[in-house]
Amino acid sequence: xxxxxxxxxxxxxxxxxxxxxxxxxxxxxxxxxxxxxxxxxxxxxxxxxxxxxxxxxxxxxxxxxxxxxxxxxxxxxxxxxxxxxxxxxxxxxxxxxxxxxxxxxxxxxxxxxxxxxxxxxxxxxxxxxxxxxxxxxxxxxxxxxxxxxxxxxxxxxxxxxxxxxxxxxxxxxxxxxxxxxxxxxxxxxxxxxxxxxxxxxxxxxx
Amino acid sequence: xxxxxxxxxxxxxxxxxxxxxxxxxxxxxxxxxxxxxxxxxxxxxxxxxxxxxxxxxxxxxxxxxxxxxxxxxxxxxxxxxxxxxxxxxxxxxxxxxxxxxxxxxxxxxxxxxxxxxxxxxxxxxxxxxxxxxxxxxxxxxxxxxxxxxxxxxxxxxxxxxxxxxxxxxxxxxxxxxxxxxxxxxxxxxxxxxxxxxxxxxxxxxxxxxxxxxxxxxxxxxxxxxxxxxxxxxxxxxxxxxxxxxxxxxxxxxxxxxxxxxxxxxxxxxxxxxxxxxxxxxxxxxxxxxxxxxxxxxxxxxxxxxxxxxxxxxxxxxxxxxxxxxxxxxxxxxxxxxxxxxxxxxxxxxxxxxxxxxxxxxxxxxxxxxxxxxxxxxxxxxxxxxxxxxxxxxxxxxxxxxxxxxxxxxxxxxxxxxxxxxxxxxxxxxxxxxxxxxxxxxxxxxxxxxxxxxxxxxx
Numbered sequence: 085x086x087x088x089x090x091x092x093x094x095x096x097x098x099x100x101x102x103x104x105x106x107x108x109x110x111x112x113x114x115x116x117x118x119x120x121x122x123x124x125x126x127x128x129x130x131x132x133x134x135x136x137x138x139x140x141x142x143x144x145x146x147x148x149x150x151x152x153x154x155x156x157x158x159x160x161x162x163x164x165x166x167x168x169x170x171x172x173x174x175x176x177x178x179x180x181x182x183x184x185x186x187x188x189x190x191x192x193x194x195x196x197x198x199x200x201x202x203x204x205x206x207x208x209x210x211x212x213x214x215x216x217x218x219x220x221x222x223x224x225x226x227x228x229x230x231x232x233x234x235x236x237x238x239x240x241x242x243x244x245x246x247x248x249x250x251x252x253x254x255x256x257x258x259x260x261x262x263x264x265x266x267x268x269x270x271x272x273x274x275x276x277x278x279x280x281x282x283x284x285x286x287x288x289x290x
Numbered sequence: 291x292x293x294x295x296x297x298x299x300x301x302x303x304x305x306x307x308x309x310x311x312x313x314x315x316x317x318x319x320x321x322x323x324x325x326x327x328x329x330x331x332x333x334x335x336x337x338x339x340x341x342x343x344x345x346x347x348x349x350x351x352x353x354x355x356x357x358x359x360x361x362x363x364x365x366x367x368x369x370x371x372x373x374x375x376x377x378x379x380x381x382x383x384x385x386x387x388x389x390x391x392x393x394x395x396x397x398x399x400x401x402x403x404x405x406x407x408x409x410x411x412x413x414x415x416x417x418x419x420x421x422x423x424x425x426x427x428x429x430x431x432x433x434x435x436x437x438x439x440x441x442x443x444x445x446x447x448x449x450x451x452x453x454x455x456x457x458x459x460x461x462x463x464x465x466x467x468x469x470x471x472x473x474x475x476x477x478x479x480x481x482x483x484x485x486x487x488x489x490x491x492x493x494x495x496x497x498x499x500x501x502x503x504x505x506x507x508x509x510x511x512x513x514x515x516x517x518x519x520x521x522x523x524x525x526x527x528x529x530x531x532x533x534x535x536x537x538x539x540x541x542x543x544x545x546x547x548x549x550x551x552x553x554x555x556x557x558x559x560x561x562x563x564x565x566x567x568x569x570x571x572x573x574x575x576x577x578x579x580x581x582x583x584x585x586x587x588x589x590x591x592x593x594x595x596x597x598x599x600x601x602x603x604x605x606x607x608x609x610x611x612x613x614x615x616x617x618x619x620x621x622x623x624x625x626x627x628x629x630x631x632x633x634x635x636x637x638x639x640x641x642x643x644x645x646x647x648x649x650x651x652x653x654x655x656x657x658x659x660x661x662x663x664x665x666x667x668x669x670x671x672x673x674x675x676x677x678x679x680x681x682x683x684x685x686x687x688x689x690x691x692x693x694x695x696x697x698x699x700x701x702x703x704x705x706x707x708x709x710x711x712x713x714x715x716x717x718x719x720x721x722x723x724x725x726x727x728x729x730x731x732x733x734x735x736x737x738x739x740x741x742x743x744x745x746x747x748x
Contacts, residue, residue, distance in 0.1 A: 132682055137332075160679075229337060
């Protein structure tokens with residue numbers, strides 16, 4: 085993550101660096117060197133596209149929205165600090181999911197959550213290989229989703245804004261729109277299906 | 291109830307809040323039963339997280355802080371009262387200190403009184419959870435919410451206009467403090483107002499500020515985190531939870547929940563101004579007392595893979611309990627178009643020994659490299675940088691990076707959204723910014739605005 089311009093002036097005293105060399109990651113690079121290969125850079129590069137499915141994993145484990153945010157950050161920082169522990173060639177997704185699972189459980193335990201265990205039946209209902217397979221192509225789906233959102237009607241857009249931008253739960257959305265919670269569940273289900281179909285269609289068209 | 295409907299219902303509840311034991315068992319049974327259900331479930335979970343994580347960006351591209359996105363200056367309208375200069379009739383209005391919540395913007399009922407204005411352009415009118423095309427919504431009613439698709443005009447009987455920028459969301463509300471007054475609430479996006487002298491009050495409210503006018507031309511851009519106001523003619527009075535201020539023609543202000551910072555528009559950049567500007571990658575200012583240093587990029591064309599970098603740094607140390615903000619607006623190219631890096635930082639004074647290297651090694655910084663934002667700090671030149679926060683990849687485009695220092699605490703913001711908060715690790719600091727790119731791509735890495743602002747005490 086630490087990259088500085090090469091070949092810019094002299095090195096600071098006491099750093100052991102030569103003119104034209106600067107720190108990059110934990111090593112030294114010079115003008116003309118290849119892209120730095122700090123393991124933290126490699127982990128970060130893999131981590132960022134993996135974040136949506138990492139969030140999905142935490143949701144699957146039973147975390148609420150705030151817990152997901154915190155556990156994802158905790159996991160990202162931990163993975164970055166322990167980048168050298170990741171074995172190249174092994175499943176990056178499985179590694180981050182294992183870390184996230186541990187961090188979430190630790191969070192629940194530290195906060196005294198009454199039931200800080202996982203529901204193994206639900207956790208194991210989806211094989212890890214299927215989680216890995218689901219990670220491919222997220223950038224394309226993100227782009228397709230953005231396009232699909234442009235085409236939804238105003239009422240659906242309002243629903244999306246309240247639910248996702250403003251972070252309202254279904255009960256709050258129901259109050260704001262003078263509707264019932266069940267009606268909001270139904271409307272959200274239809275919207276999700278519609279968006280998913282749209283994304284699949286766009287992905288199929290490319 | 292069909293199995294598919296049952297699954298959807300279960301999923302909707304699962305995505306709303308964690309399921310109870312019975313719900314989890316039912317969901318697990320569904321997932322075990324059918325691989326197609328599992329694929330479907332994983333895609334919907336991913337879609338949900340993309341929506342949660344990116345809702346603001348996906349829904350309102352105009353929410354990005356970007357003064358350049360304010361509407362262009364509005365045309366001058368004939369003024370009522372002939373040759374008089376109506377904005378001179380400005381009088382201060384006593385205003386209620388209110389942060390406008392989303393609840394206040396909800397569409398009201400069909401029985402609400404008419405709002406005396408006409409709307410034109412590509413606009414959707416939201417009323418009681420229904421949506422109407424702009425032309426079908428006439429007459430407008432108090433409680434309506436206008437959602438501009440591209441741009442739209444709201445024309446008042448007295449000749450005044452409010453132009454909505456693309457994506458703007460404007461609520462039409464009765465002004466409780468003035469029976470005959472006009473009040474609008476800008477929830478997101480930007481508007482440009484051109485208003486002749488008002489016999490009654492005209493107010494624009496955002497989440498951070500209430501703006502009172504009598505006759506003037508001004509522009510407003512609002513996000514969840516801040517509001518920006520630029521006055522082209524006349525004056526407006528701003529009142530927020532932090533303070534109040536009078537803004538005159540040629541001035542702009544940025545209002546957050548805790549501060550109002552203001553600067554002159556189009557003024558020559560000076561280092562002792564509260565806001566300074568960079569243009570075309572060069573510092574548009576001369577060093578003065580308390581000023582800045584600009585480290586030059588390596589001269590001349592270099593090898594293909596050479597890093598090009600520049601850094602800007604305030605050279606007067608500030609105490610760690612100072613209240614200041616450093617921000618820079620970067621135009622980020624596509625991540626695969628070369629490798630580039632932009633950052634704002636706070637560094638200790640001893641880091642100045644690295645001045646010619648364009649990068650003070652010990653620093654706390656908010657950076658974006660190849661689209662990935664991080665907050666990290668390094669305590670000594672040879673220490674490893676400790677990463678405290680990693681964000682999701684940002685799309686290419688204009689991004690505002692900002693560090694706010696107050697009460698020995700630093701808050702990092704991206705596009706106005708706070709992403710990290712922590713203690714400042716140094717006793718005294720020099721703020722600065724840096725941008726580099728590896729010349730492998732074709733798109734330039736540009737920075738076109740930098741500001742060092744004193745923050746007002748809360």
